[in-house]
Amino acid sequence: MNLRRMYLWQQEDWPNFHWNDGTLLEPVAHASERRGMLQGLLMQAGLGDQREIYLRSITDEVVENSKIEGEIINADAARSSITRRLGLPTALGEHDAKTEGVVAMALDATQNFKQPLDAQRLFQWHADLFPFEHEHQRERPVARWRTAQEGPMRVVSGPVGRERVHFEAVDAERVPTEMSRFLRWFNDEAAIDGIVRSALAHLWFETIHPFFDGNGRIGRAIADMVLARAERSAERYYSLSAQIQRDRKDYYAILERTQHGTMDITDWITWYLGCYTRAIDSALHTAQNVMLPARFWAIHAGLAVNDRQRDLLMRLLRGFDGNLTVKKWAEITKRSDDAAYRDISDLVHKNLLIAKGGSKNTSYELVPF
Numbered sequence: 001m002n003l004r005r006m007y008l009w010q011q012e013d014w015p016n017f018h019w020n021d022g023t024l025l026e027p028v029a030h031a032s033e034r035r036g037m038l039q040g041l042l043m044q045a046g047l048g049d050q051r052e053i054y055l056r057s058i059t060d061e062v063v064e065n066s067k068i069e070g071e072i073i074n075a076d077a078a079r080s081s082i083t084r085r086l087g088l089p090t091a092l093g094e095h096d097a098k099t100e101g102v103v104a105m106a107l108d109a110t111q112n113f114k115q116p117l118d119a120q121r122l123f124q125w126h127a128d129l130f131p132f133e134h135e136h137q138r139e140r141p142v143a144r145w146r147t148a149q150e151g152p153m154r155v156v157s158g159p160v161g162r163e164r165v166h167f168e169a170v171d172a173e174r175v176p177t178e179m180s181r182f183l184r185w186f187n188d189e190a191a192i193d194g195i196v197r198s199a200l201a202h203l204w205f206e207t208i209h210p211f212f213d214g215n216g217r218i219g220r221a222i223a224d225m226v227l228a229r230a231e232r233s234a235e236r237y238y239s240l241s242a243q244i245q246r247d248r249k250d251y252y253a254i255l256e257r258t259q260h261g262t263m264d265i266t267d268w269i270t271w272y273l274g275c276y277t278r279a280i281d282s283a284l285h286t287a288q289n290v291m292l293p294a295r296f297w298a299i300h301a302g303l304a305v306n307d308r309q310r311d312l313l314m315r316l317l318r319g320f321d322g323n324l325t326v327k328k329w330a331e332i333t334k335r336s337d338d339a340a341y342r343d344i345s346d347l348v349h350k351n352l353l354i355a356k357g358g359s360k361n362t363s364y365e366l367v368p369f
Contacts, residue, residue: 007259008207009170015181015207017200019266027273028193034280035231041287042237046294051088053287054235058082062099062106065220065241068248073099082107101128102217109221110236113228116187119145119179122210125221129214145179146212148172153209157252166252167259169209178208186222194230198223199272203258203265220244238283243275251275293317299369300352308333309343313352316366323356323363 008014042050062078081095081103105125115121123143130142146153153169170178182204192200202223209215220241228234244251250271258268296317297303305313312329322328330340344364347353353364 007167008261008263009174009178011263013263015178015204015263017204017263017265019196019264019269023266024193024196024269024273027270027277028195031195031273031277031280034277034284038237038280038284038287041284041291045287045291049287049291049294052290053237053283055079055082055088056286056290057236057239057283058106058110060239060242061224061236062102063242064239064245065106065217066102068220068241068245068251069214069216071098071217073102078103097131101131104128105218105221106224109225110228111234113225113234117222117225118183118187122179122218125218126211126214129217141212145175145210146172150212153212155206155209155215155255164252166256169207175208175210179210182208186226189229194227195273195276196269197230198226198276199269200265201226202272203255203268206255207259237287238279240276240279243279243282247275247278289319296366296369303350303352305347306343308335309347312343312347313366324365325361325363 042053045053059075059079059082062082063073063075066073077095077099081100083089085103085107105128108121108125127143141147141150148171150172153172155166155169156163157166158164185204186201190197202219205219205222206215211218224236224240227240228236254268254271258265261267293314296313312324316324324344326337326341326344329344330337333340333343344353348355348364351367354367356363356365
């Protein structure tokens, strides 16, 4: 067989992955530096802001991990489920079995990262992802490894009728043995950089593809669990799945190239490190936005504003929908245009707002601080 047409699991030295430490030195250092910046920023945040950043991050992880596979999870329902499970004040939101299952898997992977990963735990995650099939055992075989009865496992992406086959996974009869080997490695805390180990765990699991469905979502939960172990923290302040979703085309392309390559997976780890770093950068942006109101009011301590003006400033600090105009503010407050103009002009006079545009289409923004 032509080596170039072989998959990783078909090669003689499978699964002896290796990589070039020299090539990874700089991207590992850069990723660690950005993670340190995020941790430093979080130390400056109050407990309320830390909680909000965490909730946004884990909600993104739940929603976007499913979205990569074409599964839509309602963000409000996911956040409601997360807060309830963590014993936090819960916003009203609809609960459904699918959302509850994805949240259960995501939180178990990170909140219980110290616990060993074994087949039964993975079976529970799989059952969580498919609650209806688990109940009725109809469309998908749930909570067990795939078998030859389901046929070859091909990893595809794209809409129905136009799927792209990226690679064919390990033969079904080899799955139990391959998963036993993978889990022994996973639970053995070898001295490997945490992000590199996460990249390796994700690739290895996806190559085996042990389930009939749900492998991508479980594989990314496994990757997140490795990161939680490396950081010794159950709280995720960034979402790797959200960044993978943004980089989805490149994600599938590098996975495909790697599956057709050799056991030298330097290119895959390099891409993964870049994706991780971009996820951290996105989290830094989110954290800065969440912390913006606290910074603003610290700078403007003792500021004399009425309740409507405070509400206006908070809306701008949190991201106003569209442009702020006198007419729009009058509609929001249900007051006259003159009253809305007095609210805004007073804030302009206090050098808190600045006018943009001409007299007929004037809008207002916060003065940079």
